Amino acid sequence: MWNEKIEKMPRENLRALQSERLVAQVKRMYENVPTFKARMDEKGLKPADIHGVDDLSKLPFSYKSDLRDNYPYGLFAVPMSEIVRVHASSGTTGKQIVVGYTENDLEMWAECIARMFTAIGADNNAFIQISFGYGLFTGGLGAHYGAQKIGATVIPTSTGNTQRQIQTMIDFGTTVLCSTPSYALYLAEEIEAMGVKDKLKLKMGIFGAEPWTDDMRRTIEEKVNIKAYDIYGLSEIMGPGVACECEAQDGMHVWEDMFIPEIIDPETLEVLPEGETGELVFTTLTKEGFPLIRYRTRDISSLYFEPCKCGRTHLRMRKPSGRSDDMLIIRGVNVFPSQIEEVLIKVSEGDITPNYQIIVDRVNNNDTLDINVEMSESMFEDEIESVEKTEKKITSMLRSTLGIGAKVHLVNPKSIERSEGKAKRVIDKRILH
Amino acid sequence: MNVKQLSVFVENKSGRAYAIADTLSKNDINISALSIADTSEYGIMRLIVNDPEKAKGLLQESGVMVKITDVIAIPMGNNPGALTNILKILTENDISVKYMYAFVNKRNDGAVLITKTNDNDTAVLTLKKLGIDPISQEELF
């Protein structure tokens, strides 16, 4: 372990450490971040009302829009003279957001990444090729300093030029690859096509910064014969390394001495108990430049506190399964498009994932849920009976997954309208009424 | 000795069947026989055409789900009792009919019964033994 004292710290001690850090941070932010002070004042809260983690749920949430509203430096808690680096992300909805780091913030970030590399079995003998983009994006430089911290040989290839990436892997003896999962898959396919798998020394990969499935993990692992590990992070909270898998590959450890994760119901905003699925919320504990309290990530996940096989005491989060901003509330039940997608992946058994469209409407004050599914080869036969069987199978799997009934309609391939190549997933007609 | 049938998924929307027929006719595909099984939501159109592989490709390209299914084409006299006779043979030999439809064929100067059974191979053997030779794909056109 990189930092055994912290990583194996008994949970009650961890909690005490969190409480101490939270109290100090609330005070610091109240004095230095006007937006935070205003939110506290609105709730009639003073820093003195916060005594520890037990009071966390009293604190106001923060949102991505806060970063846009205070663009570029309005949420920083230290003078710019103490900020030594900025990163930015464009996000999918327009204006970019900016985050800032002090010297110590970068140090703590490298600490997270160093723990991660050590947790998957890399050390100073490793050759770590970083194929995350270097630049304003947090991926490249984030992984870079952690790799350097453990004393590994860092190979900073950044993204692009696939042939050269692979040649570098062969010539420089890369043992660990860091990249986005989609790029890793692309690299794996190229390696296979070039027939150079045997020339590689690659043992493992750390993949993150975009959603990926367990199927993708297995495909990458099989194609290049490595272990593929998952990493989670977001620029607002720090960057990659907020959480990551250990060798057990059973959920990602969140470094709780630096972050407090919570799972909330995105509707009622109530904190949910262990194991329940909801929106992931993060509070930073050591960040000086750009601390955040109860930041709503919009990622859907769940948390587990039971001890891990690896001996670390820090809790684990499940790989995010969707975004709460895509969530639909149908007959009072939270429904995520990703849940529907998972059912369709199961039904299509190895065929390509069928395209689908969710149509929600309200008829006689009752929500209706219709799902159009583009048929794949394996779903169609020449008899009504077998097509009906497929429909029924999807319907019953959806019922058990979603907890509510849905009407399934099989439709012809490519018949669901697409805009810019992407199918429009959800049509909520209730908004129009 | 099986014949290839096109099985086409048709959504219950106006113009869908027309679009399918139009695609085929524009490409010189001749439809000899046709039947539709339907529900309130969709139908499955079953077609006997002169070039099933080409027709499949054309329909797939136009975004229609289509499969080729093996069926049996049984020659049948154009007279009362002809169908009864064939069904009697199949029933007595424990062969169950999944679906069937018939059409009149110029070349054979009689009717042709298209059917899919739970066991096409046994059905063909049984019929042959009793002197009824199912028609091949080539003989149909």
Ligand SMILES: [Zn+2]
């Ligand atoms: Zn672990």
